[in-house]
Amino acid sequence: MAANEKGYWGVTPPISVAASSPREREITTTLMEELRQQNTFETEEESRRREIVLGRVAALVRKFVRDVSISKGLSETAANAAGGKIFTFGSYRLGVHGPGSDIDTLCVVPKHVSREDFFTVFEPMVRATEGATEVSGVPDAFVPIIGAKISGISLDLLIAPIGMSAIPEDLSLTDNNVLKNLDESVVRSVNGTRLTDELLRLVPNVQVFRDALRCIKLWAQRKAIYSNVNGFLGGVAWAMLVARICQLYPNAVAGAIVARFFTIMSKWQWPQPVLLKQIEDGPLQVRVWNPKVYPSDRAHRMPIITPNYPSMCATHNVSASTLAILSEQIQHGADTVEKVIAGTATWSALFTKHTFFHTYRNYIQILALSRDPQAQIKWAGTVESRMRHLVMKLEFVDNLRLAHPFVKGFDRVVRCASEEEAARILQGQAPAEPDVEVGAPDDPEMPCKVYITAFFVGLAVRPKESPDAPPRRLDVSFSITEFVKMTKTESFDPAKMGIVLKHIRSTALPDYVFDPGEREAKVSRKRTKKSLGGKDEDGEGTPNKKPRLSTSSVA
Missing domain, CATH: 3.30.70.590 (Poly(A) polymerase predicted RNA binding domain)
Known part of the structure; x- marks a missing residue:
């Protein structure tokens, strides 16, 4: 983690660099106690089971690449060297997942392995895996995906064939050149991992960010506004909003970040975009979010822009209806947290169930x-x-x-x-x-x-x-x-x-x-x-x- 060349995180200087007050530290302690009571942390046994399942998936991806390579005429030596690697992203990679959460998993494969292979070859392999249930591919989705549950752990599996004949074990996705000659669907898939890593780099204190985000995620889930597919905000968008508040208050504790999240977001003038860093065009011919060039970008109602290249709007699904609902719930959240700070309410009031x-x-x-x-x-x-x-x-x-x-x-x-x-x-x-x-x-x-x-x-x-x-x-x-x-x-x-x-x-x-x-x-x-x-x-x-x-x- 490091501040930018101007000496601060984000696109603007911080609002305050002051340390949190004793009251803010006190409500942070009670917040963490409430989050534990709300069962937002998984057990050590489940954490170990996740690691085991990910290891099995990694081995399965390598076998999948090898089998496809041989079927397409590669030699045994070339097929064995073709590799294949998995990267996690989303809540698991950010460190804010809870019991039963999905693991978003990107399967990076060589260029000769196609998306069709992913659904015709890899999906049956997953289905045949010991302990696998609820295996289903959705090839027509905006981002093609295979959902599965292995040994009780839910996974969302995405494929990314990149422009390499073999995938090295030390492959990193941080280099923009890895995006060369990829179609838009693959760029979206790869950018899940690139975005997660960039978010962790752009916040001044990772643990404070994680604690505050865990709170906001639970609140959004309880209010039934946690869903990108339905036009609300998904995990990525909520994470970017929390990261932006962390940039504005780099020395604040988690309780203070949550309070300021609701205060600032309840007054935000949409469609003013939320940016975590300056948008750059980059070296590749890939579309970058730019409302001055693309009319569709100007149409976004609640633009929250990814900081990694190519920058995209993570909230293009938000409609007039869902924006109104989001705004109303954020305002209610602001009113509740104000009472928590004043001592007239407890954190549990923030997490009451929706009334849909x-x-x-x-x-x-x-x-x-x-x-x-x-x-x-x-x-x-x-x-x-x-x-x-x-x-x-x-x-x-x-x-x-x-x-x-x-x-x-x-x-x-x-x-x-x-x-x-x-x-x-x-x-x-x-x-x-x-x-x-x-x-x-x-x-x-x-x-x-x-x-x-x-x-x-x-x-x-x-x-x-x-x-x-x-x-x-x-x-x-x-x-x-x-x-x-x-x-x-x-x-x-x-x-x-x-x-x-x-x-x-x-x-x-x-x-x-x-x-x-x-x-x-x-x-x-x-x-x-x-x-x-x-x-x-x-x-x-x-x-x-x-x-x-x-x-x-x-x-």
């Missing part, structure tokens, strides 16, 4: 269905990767204030008495109400299964201009139709897969989206509120003035 399934009257339920559990992982991933497009289409619907996607799907199973019933469910011609969790015991009288992943989007209606205004109408049918067309790619097989979208009221939400006892407690409180003349979240005073909603229930 209690906030809206209207929801769109998206069901991704298939007949095979392995195919379901891939199909559900495809549907989820396109959810942000549904949100952006819904934003153009009259009378809709925002569309709020939930950040995860719910995996369930429908058990059917016959193949005919299962086929009708896939086509949306029969109710598809999941009755059991994945892995539930079989029922001899219901031998057929349909695997389902349910996603949800909350619909926030614009308030009425006056109490006497006529009922409003939400016509989301066009948005739904266009979304279904987008999800049904060439790999879609209607005999094995299905997608069903329908509008549901909050009272019809399935029980599995709530924690035990959560729904009953909320209903009891809401009845008390209504009896006192309170208004609901859409600004309606009485339940008989709900907006009319027009939608396609099946697509």
